[in-house]
Amino acid sequence: MRILIGFLTIALLAGIAGCSTDLDTEPTNILPESAVFTDKALAESVLANFYASVNYGQNNGDYGSYHLLDEANLSYGPATTTDAEKVIPRDLFDAYDYELVRRMNQFLVGIRSSAARAALLESDRSNMEAQCIFLRAWYHFCMARSYGGMPILGDTVFTYESGIDPDRFQVARSTEAGIYDYVIAQCDLAAVNLTSAKTTNGGVANKWAALMLKARAAVYAASIANYGNKLTPTLRTQNWEAGIPADQAAKYYQIALETAEQVIAQSPYALQINEANLGDSFYKATSVKAGNTEVIWAMDRLRPNAVTQFTNFTMPYSHRDFTDGNALGVVLNLVEAFENKDGSSPLIKTTNADGSYVFYNSVEDPFTKKDARLWGTVIYPNAPYRQSPVILQAGQLNKSGNAYVLRTSSVGGRDAQGNLITSINGPVANSDNFVNKTGFLVRKFVDETPNAGLNPLFSEMWWPRFRIAEAYLIAAEAAFELGDKTKAVTHLNATRKRGGIQSLTAEKVTFEHIVNEYRVEFAFEDHRLWDLKRWRLAHKLWNGIPNDPTAQMYSLFPYKVVAQGDPNDGKWIFTKQVSFKMTSNPRNFPLMSYYAAIQPDWRAKNPKLVNNPLQ
Amino acid sequence: MAIRSFFKAIFMLFLITVLLPGCSTEIDNWDYPRSVVSGRFVYKGQPMQLMSTASDATGSNMLQLHQTDGDWIQGFVKVFAKEDGTFTVNAFDGDYYLTLTPGRGPWQPNMDTVRFSLNGEKRDLSFEVTPYFWISDFKDSYADSTLTATFKLEQIVPTANLERVVVELGTTVIVDNLSKAYEKSFTTITAGSHTVTLNLKELSGVEKANLRRTGHLFARIGVKTAGVSDMIYSETVKLQ
Numbered sequence: 110m111r112i113l114i115g116f117l118t119i120a121l122l123a124g125i126a127g128c129s130t131d132l133d134t135e136p137t138n139i140l141p142e143s144a145v146f147t148d149k150a151l152a153e154s155v156l157a158n159f160y161a162s163v164n165y166g167q168n169n170g171d172y173g174s175y176h177l178l179d180e181a182n183l184s185y186g187p188a189t190t191t192d193a194e195k196v197i198p199r200d201l202f203d204a205y206d207y208e209l210v211r212r213m214n215q216f217l218v219g220i221r222s223s224a225a226r227a228a229l230l231e232s233d234r235s236n237m238e239a240q241c242i243f244l245r246a247w248y249h250f251c252m253a254r255s256y257g258g259m260p261i262l263g264d265t266v267f268t269y270e271s272g273i274d275p276d277r278f279q280v281a282r283s284t285e286a287g288i289y290d291y292v293i294a295q296c297d298l299a300a301v302n303l304t305s306a307k308t309t310n311g312g313v314a315n316k317w318a319a320l321m322l323k324a325r326a327a328v329y330a331a332s333i334a335n336y337g338n339k340l341t342p343t344l345r346t347q348n349w350e351a352g353i354p355a356d357q358a359a360k361y362y363q364i365a366l367e368t369a370e371q372v373i374a375q376s377p378y379a380l381q382i383n384e385a386n387l388g389d390s391f392y393k394a395t396s397v398k399a400g401n402t403e404v405i406w407a408m409d410r411l412r413p414n415a416v417t418q419f420t421n422f423t424m425p426y427s428h429r430d431f432t433d434g435n436a437l438g439v440v441l442n443l444v445e446a447f448e449n450k451d452g453s454s455p456l457i458k459t460t461n462a463d464g465s466y467v468f469y470n471s472v473e474d475p476f477t478k479k480d481a482r483l484w485g486t487v488i489y490p491n492a493p494y495r496q497s498p499v500i501l502q503a504g505q506l507n508k509s510g511n512a513y514v515l516r517t518s519s520v521g522g523r524d525a526q527g528n529l530i531t532s533i534n535g536p537v538a539n540s541d542n543f544v545n546k547t548g549f550l551v552r553k554f555v556d557e558t559p560n561a562g563l564n565p566l567f568s569e570m571w572w573p574r575f576r577i578a579e580a581y582l583i584a585a586e587a588a589f590e591l592g593d594k595t596k597a598v599t600h601l602n603a604t605r606k607r608g609g610i611q612s613l614t615a616e617k618v619t620f621e622h623i624v625n626e627y628r629v630e631f632a633f634e635d636h637r638l639w640d641l642k643r644w645r646l647a648h649k650l651w652n653g654i655p656n657d658p659t660a661q662m663y664s665l666f667p668y669k670v671v672a673q674g675d676p677n678d679g680k681w682i683f684t685k686q687v688s689f690k691m692t693s694n695p696r697n698f699p700l701m702s703y704y705a706a707i708q709p710d711w712r713a714k715n716p717k718l719v720n721n722p723l724q
Numbered sequence: 725m726a727i728r729s730f731f732k733a734i735f736m737l738f739l740i741t742v743l744l745p746g747c748s749t750e751i752d753n754w755d756y757p758r759s760v761v762s763g764r765f766v767y768k769g770q771p772m773q774l775m776s777t778a779s780d781a782t783g784s785n786m787l788q789l790h791q792t793d794g795d796w797i798q799g800f801v802k803v804f805a806k807e808d809g810t811f812t813v814n815a816f817d818g819d820y821y822l823t824l825t826p827g828r829g830p831w832q833p834n835m836d837t838v839r840f841s842l843n844g845e846k847r848d849l850s851f852e853v854t855p856y857f858w859i860s861d862f863k864d865s866y867a868d869s870t871l872t873a874t875f876k877l878e879q880i881v882p883t884a885n886l887e888r889v890v891v892e893l894g895t896t897v898i899v900d901n902l903s904k905a906y907e908k909s910f911t912t913i914t915a916g917s918h919t920v921t922l923n924l925k926e927l928s929g930v931e932k933a934n935l936r937r938t939g940h941l942f943a944r945i946g947v948k949t950a951g952v953s954d955m956i957y958s959e960t961v962k963l964q
Contacts, residue, residue: 190903192779192780192781192782193781195779195782195902195903196779196781196782196902198781198782199783538930653901654888654907654909655906655907655909686930687930692930692934693904693905693934699782699827699953700827700951700953701783701827701953706783709797709798709799709800710799712797712799713796713797713798713799716796716797722826722827723826723827724783724825724826724827
């Protein structure tokens, strides 16, 4: 052993002797802080890294992130029962990254230094400082919606040096109200120095993004104070690290209302409504950057480095650019949430009282009478994508004697007369890939640009975080809760108008209207989970009971009647059944999922952290 | 030059392969814990039937095992119960206490602790709980694809509200609210003796297909209390 170590030492010495001994060279791959904060482009590149670090939650960079809620289900492969599918996890889309906070605080120290003040234009410098403050507030907001109150470190950059008492590093959790107060105050601070002009594709945060975050944080805090104490009074900690006292609700609703109305009145953004084509104008409002008047802050994408495969995976397989398609199917539950223009029941009737089929003259009939925003959100059977219709047909309805029988085939199959039986897009209820399983495809965020699904450039589709429509809904919700129903319906009708559905009156408006308006306006935009959490509705709607209308996900399969001589020949019928991929998993949101768990190793390092409720 | 550095690299590689096995010492290669803690949940001395799915992700551990040595927060060992209410966990010797996981279990929350010293093994621990409801005298018969189950339902906690009674069917012995192939709810049942029937012939095609997956069928009665996520169950029976 000793001899071997001797050999090794000799070998090492021999190796070192062969190297260059000059260790005082300036490193070529590391920039010193003094250089970064005196150069606008370098400081901006640090900021760009923060922008790239705060993409929390459901988003269109990962089509799988839509699977667990009540908007869409995956389509590839057999029905599965993973843990997350059985029970919506309490840490779903959580954010916990104090290293990011430290880097942001380092940035603030640098950008506030006298060297930076001397070298940079003051307007540039204060704008970058404000952007960093805004992004830090956004991070705290994203953390608070999962964890409630968490340690607030302010601007301190914690640096360990030998001999320091680690007690300094152990900061207790703030109250849940306290962290929302912090977000609101930081947004006010940032808004002063942020530009009030629109930024390119909403990619850089401006004053209106800060005010939108302020309004959203206020309405979250208000609804947690309001509904938390009404519906889930046990979900709180002793000292309100989780939960907000009920008497604070009015204060937060007031902040939300004032801020949202300020954005509506003063910002350069406007709802995009083209009366001639409501459906298309809603699609453009969310998914087309050119001429957009609605998106305030987005994660923008630019080829070749920042692209998404959302279009490649979710576009109709019949229209595919590349190798995939139909990977995400919209569930019937979402489609039925869109109201009918004539105010009739939005549920799609498939059978009459006596059990016989309801016949529709055209496959689009049940959908064209719905809120026009359905067209801009979902591809329903025969709706166009890139100007050509998307065929979704489960099979045929034939006549056998006097009885109707359903007939399906392998995808693309045809009968002896050459009529299509089952479309290449499905829908089908089997474990094949590339076929739809629910009867509907996604349109929102699916790129209309030719070859947007093609490798390697894919799609430059953005990910909008704040749209002006949300200001209207926050104002409507806050006004409603404060008792001003006239104001509430004015704001609510502003977004309902874009769907062509009937206006509401102050006498008729209910809380359910507001809940549903958020659902249809912001489908696939990372609102649903957080909204149901703050309203304390998640455990009621997603109660885990099989065949419950809000917990079980459903699909709708269209069949074409092919029966010569029958009066219904050429018409369409639909069958409603549970969504194939989620057959044995009705959505299940237990009370504990309202707050993510404080991890034991965080508590081992910081004993001042208290656990969340139900852990 | 190139040849010399090549031989140097070979020589280094040789040294590393010879030396590396010698580097490993006992200190960073602990044996897994071999001492055993086991016990069961009881109500007035009677064993109880619980959910059988043990899932870390959904936090279905009914108990937390805490070690009391040391004055820092060490976290706890998650202790999962089996369907018959028993639990077994391996741990290192030391002083421990067991507590209920807040929000889990079909029983009234309590802060009870069961304290013990572990030295080799600690068996037959009883964790006493007060369930909201209690199922007894469970009997089943299965004939002509129809399951008939009789049981007595007793309300233990007067303030509890019964949400529903369910018949859970599964294709493995693990049958509960989380792992099931079919569930039928009865919402009109109150405390007392009951007979429920489930005719499998009346199920839909998809449901039947789900139940045929393994060729075996197991059933269980569950009782759900309003506002409580976990159920109390009957024994699991095989349908044949």
